Amino acid sequence: MTQKVALITGSSRGIGKAAALRLAQEGYDIVINYARSKGAALETAEEIEKLGRKVLVVKANVGDVQKIKEMFKQINEYFGRLDVFVNNAASGVLRPAIELEESHWDWTLNINSKALLFCAQEASKLMEKNGGGKIVSISSLGAIRYLKNYTAVGVSKAALEALTRYLAVELSSKNIIVNAVSGGAVDTEALTHFPNREELLKEAKENTPAGRMVEIEDIVNSVMFLLSDQSNMIRGQTIIVDGGISLLV
Secondary structure (H helix, E strand, O other): OOOOEEEEOOOOOHHHHHHHHHHHHOOOEEEEEEOOOHHHHHHHHHHHHHOOOOEEEEEOOOOOHHHHHHHHHHHHHHOOOOOEEEEOOOOOOOOOHHHOOHHHHHHHHHHHHHHHHHHHHHHHHHHHHOOOEEEEEEEEHHHOOOOOOOHHHHHHHHHHHHHHHHHHHHHHHHOEEEEEEEEOOOOOHHHHHOOOHHHHHHHHHHHOOOOOOOOHHHHHHHHHHHHOHHHOOOOOOEEEEOOOHHHOO
16 A cells, blocks of 8 residues: 555545545555645645655646646656556636626636546556556536536536546546545535525534534545545546435425
């Protein structure tokens, strides 16, 4: 385990940071990816180094295919391998469908959907050298149900889940296992950008059958399960972690 390497995109904060720290605790060397938050990325890297793991920090907008290729070139030069890819980076314009502009659509789909395809292409080349690997993406309930102001993001996450199924089949022959985790509302920094944040939090707190909101660790626990050998026969699936709220009408 000491030689294994994990890439977590968008890992300077939130779910990505928590996943990076958990993987470091499990013995993985880590690639931290960020687009804007350099200070937060370096702080995360420092925490990982304190755990005794090696860490590479790479700035890259994963909505840009050229930046993706440059990131994986750095990973190959620094570590020479990759065993785990957690596709966590996300962004999006929060507007009703009728108000979306082409630039909003392209930005959201590029980072949330296109990134998985082209990162997976590059990741699979490195994973194949080591006999296989695991890819887990972070999705959301907006992929399968209506959420206010969530059109572009919801569609992009639906595409991500569909792509997860296709990649799972096509990469299985390389012993690369692909799945996704879809979370209910989690009170992260990303949620502060939602114009109806308070409404979402109120609904989650009051209506989740489990009796509480989903927390970051709930998502990370499911990611870690999918990255473990215990889940090797789960392929192309999106595991919903929402405390049961999506079961309600």
